[in-house]
Amino acid sequence: MSDGIGKFLLSSLGKKLIMGATGLMLVGFLIAHLLGNLSIYGDVEGGSSFIAYANKLHDLGPLLIAMEVGLVALFGIHIWMALKITAENRAARPQGYAYNNNFGKSTPASRSMPYTGIAILGLLIMHLIHFRFMKGIAAPEAAELHERVIDVMKNPLWASLYVLLAVLIGVHLMHGFRSAFQSIGVNHPRLNGLFKRIGVVLAILLALGFASFPIVAIVAWRNM
C-alpha cells in the first residue's frame, strides 16, 4: 500500500468510506440471509426446503469457511471504524449535536446509530450461540438446525429478543443505508433522495422479514 492510500484510509474520510462500504456489504449478507431463511416456510413441519437450503450452504465446504471468515472481518471492521468515528466525534463535539445525518439534520435513527449498533452486536452474539455454535466450532447438521430454529423461535423470551433484533436492524438501516452512500462518496442531490427511499423500504422489508419468524412461531408453531 502506498503512503498516500494508507494515510487516506486512516483519515476521517477514509474511516467513513470503510464503514460505509462494509455496511453495504453487510446489507447484502442480510438480504441473502433473510431470503435463505424464508425457505423454512416451504415445509415448516418436515423442514425439507430449509434442510435443502442449509445443505447447499454446507456443501460449499472451504468456500463457506472463507465466507464466514470474510463475514467476521466485515462485522469487525465495521464496528471498529464505528467506534473510532464515534470517539472522534465525541472528542470534537463534546456536547450537543454529536450526530447529524450528513444533510445537516439529525433524526432519532441517526442519533441512535451507536446504541442500535451495540444492541445488534449483543443480540448477534446470542444468535450465533443459538444457531452457529450450538455444537462447538463445527457447523450443526441441517436437520438439527431446522428443529432448533423452530424451538428457539417459539420460546416467548427468545421470540421477543428476535423481534427486538429485527426492529433494531430496521432502525439502524433507516439511517445507515443512505448514509453509507454519502460515506463512499456517492453524493448527488437526485440520487440522495432515491437512496433515502430505497433505504426506508429495505429497512422495513428486512425488519418485517426477520420479525416474521418469531411472530409466526408464537402464533402458529406453538404446538409443534
Ligand code: HEM
Ligand atoms: C429471526 C431471524 C433469523 C433467523 C431465523 C436466522 C437463522 C440463522 C441460522 C439457522 C443460522 C445458521 C446457518 C448455518 O450454519 O447454516 C444463522 C447464522 C447466522 N446468522 Fe442468522 N438468522 C436470523 C437473523 C439474523 C440477523 C438479523 C443477523 C445479523 C444481524 C444474522 C446473522 C447471522 C450470522 C452472522 C450467522 C453465521 C453465518 C455463518 O457462520 O455461516 N441472523 N442464522
